Amino acid sequence: MTEPISAAFLDNPFARKLTAFVALSPSDLSVVSDLYRRRRPYPVGVDMIHQGQSDHSAYLLASGWACSYKLLRGGARQIVDFQIPGDFIGLRSVLFRTSDHNVEPVTPVHASVVTQTELLNAFSLTPRLATAVLWAASRDEAMVVEHLVDLGRRSASERMAHFILELNMRLRLVGLADKAGFACPLSQYLLADALGLSAVHVNRVLRELREEGLMTFQKGQVVIDNYDGLVALSSFDRDYLDHDGPLLA
């Protein structure tokens, strides 16, 4: 029941993302397509992964956005990362049992559950797929480190610019953005929790960037008015997003 490769490629962001790194074989692609076909909806407001839970399943995000975050005493929260179509959710919690944070949908989401057994099974059957998945995991890790640098050493507007550029690169990989902009369902509160700012200040920063002709984020749409300007402002260096792959396979 293998579909034509081009079809799997077109509507399956996961296949699209992974093939950007390794040339997957038809049998690899059919595993991916099987997973993709199994997707179910998850509503906003219900955690997909909850801090400290023992059920270590992972998800393959087919459509919609999610975020992983930690809550602090006092109600504050820090968003560690956003997940977009094609991303693995909770991969580390399956590989490493590190589910010390929550994951919840930002928009209504379609995702396929992957159990630990299935994943390890798929790894032994399709080593190239395993390689590709581990590559994706190491890329995620590099993004967390870069996020840490953002919070520690960049100003609010640099952070915002850097964040938007990173998101843009990630979305382009799955065909959901181009250099001119993309649809973005994140509220200013979500941006604030990710960038370590207050929502009020996020609003001011967005206005500032708009008035300087760099980018416009309104009504769920990011328009990049001056790409090079944003790159210069945030000293964005895309290297960390397309490094070499993993060795363990």
Next chain:
Amino acid sequence: MTEPISAAFLDNPFARKLTAFVALSPSDLSVVSDLYRRRRPYPVGVDMIHQGQSDHSAYLLASGWACSYKLLRGGARQIVDFQIPGDFIGLRSVLFRTSDHNVEPVTPVHASVVTQTELLNAFSLTPRLATAVLWAASRDEAMVVEHLVDLGRRSASERMAHFILELNMRLRLVGLADKAGFACPLSQYLLADALGLSAVHVNRVLRELREEGLMTFQKGQVVIDNYDGLVALSSFDRDYLDHDGPLLA
């Protein structure tokens, strides 16, 4: 040439750390001891791992402290993590090829180089050791996430308190600290680069914590005057430091 286990345990921080997680067999311990015996000195001021380098070797830190960091345009730097005796340096760069940051000694260091081949070899020969090492890697990752939360959502004094408590827990695991304090070779500049603060503000925060009877950091010595007070201030939760182990082995 296997040494008595107690000897390996006592002067080898790496064995000490790993045995806190899995009971290593005599043959596991002899592998660890062999590595430990191979250690060489590395002076302060010379990078052990340099951003973008292609030689993907890792180090086992036997004595001294190191730090991994990223540099920004403009000279600012962000320290991602400190490495203390018993820690792996650049483990991820061997497993994942993610050497997108620098590592340099903070004090004169003794460490053993581990090549990729050796590591993978040791993994297949001593699976329990592999399990233990991957556990350590996933713990490191949890620390990076917690560090990110620090920078994004905690005030300067909360950050400092949290940092000191985490360091304390880590050092206790290798017998270099107890609940009352520890020797700490970090300058206020290093603390600043790790905590995303200016050195001047680090100094003020330390004074404040001292005056409030919480902790005293002077002359390379951290004295914890009020442990519970620090825990309360920083909402420190040690769970992320002793979670369950990895599944891949």
Next chain:
DNA sequence: CGCCTCATTGACTAATCTCAAATGGAGTGG
């Protein structure tokens, strides 16, 4: 001694937060 680096402190400045209020859809019930 002279030269470092690190720690300490004060005075001032800049970035960001908090509080508060106004605006503007989008949906909902009547």
Next chain:
DNA sequence: CCACTCCATTTGAGATTAGTCAATGAGGCG
């Protein structure tokens, strides 16, 4: 269709946190 509510966005004013600049001290070392 209108009144109403809810929620995200927007803006202003003032408070707070943390940064910058500058000067001084204290210890280590050739």
